[in-house]
Amino acid sequence: MEPPVAVTTTHQASEGAVRAARRIAERYGWPYLPREGRPLLREELGGRKGWIVVGEREARFTAADGSSFAFHPGLAVVRIKRLLAGCPDPLVKVAGLGRGDCLLDCTLGLAQDAIVAAYAVGEEGRVRGVEAVPEVAAVVEAGLQVYQYPETAVVAAMRRVEVVPAAHEAYLASLASGSWDVVYFDPMFRRAVADADGITALRRLALPLPVSRQAVAEARRIARRRVVLKERRESSEFARLGFTVVWQGRRVALGIIETSY
Ligand SMILES: C[S@@+](CC[C@H](N)C(=O)[O-])C[C@H]1O[C@@H](n2cnc3c(N)ncnc32)[C@H](O)[C@@H]1O
Structure with a gap:
């Protein structure tokens, strides 16, 4: 059997980075390789699917073939700055997010939407993201904790996003009815056509x-207010899954299913 992904730090890592790397290793059941200023040995990495390196400001997964994927907040930064300047954000508006609300993001990815949502709901609210690919979940979970940016509102929002490494189908089935205000889906499905938001490196993993009809049925049971779907403009997914399109951008659109409790 292929040895598991290993977790380590950059070689002069701070205590914060070491703590974040150890926590990820423990949580995902992967070995932690201490650096303490030394290079990683070939025999420590050989044969693995890849390894995760947590640094002062970045977390990165490198696959055995040399390709890599790092956490970065991407467009979330611009979107939060726009919100700070009083401009509306389509997802925040369509989801109807305000202070104290809670949003369950069923397709976390790079967590860009989750970070914007975490800013919108503030400290009193809650945003949790579910991600099926463990390497993606782990890099994003570590990155959300160590990534630095001069705008404190962006950093505070990143730190508040909770990460659940799981397939949303199984996770949704474990949740109580009416336990979240909004349940959100942004599947990878359409991305072969539209790829405008820096998500290319994520695509490999x-x-x-x-999204399955079963997952949407569970989301309807769990959402107190609405279920939101992001898809390509003109996508037949909205109709297939029972969503009404309420916002259209240049490439993507947002649809909702209202729920009531
Ligand atoms: C398009 S990306 C989401 C991008 C995200 N909204 C953002 O702003 O960064 C979709 C993500 O959902 C994950 N995903 C797909 N199906 C899933 C499932 N059934 N359960 C959990 N995660 C899933 C994919 O692995 C991918 O990382």
């Missing part, structure tokens, strides 16, 4: 499946 991400699960490319459409």
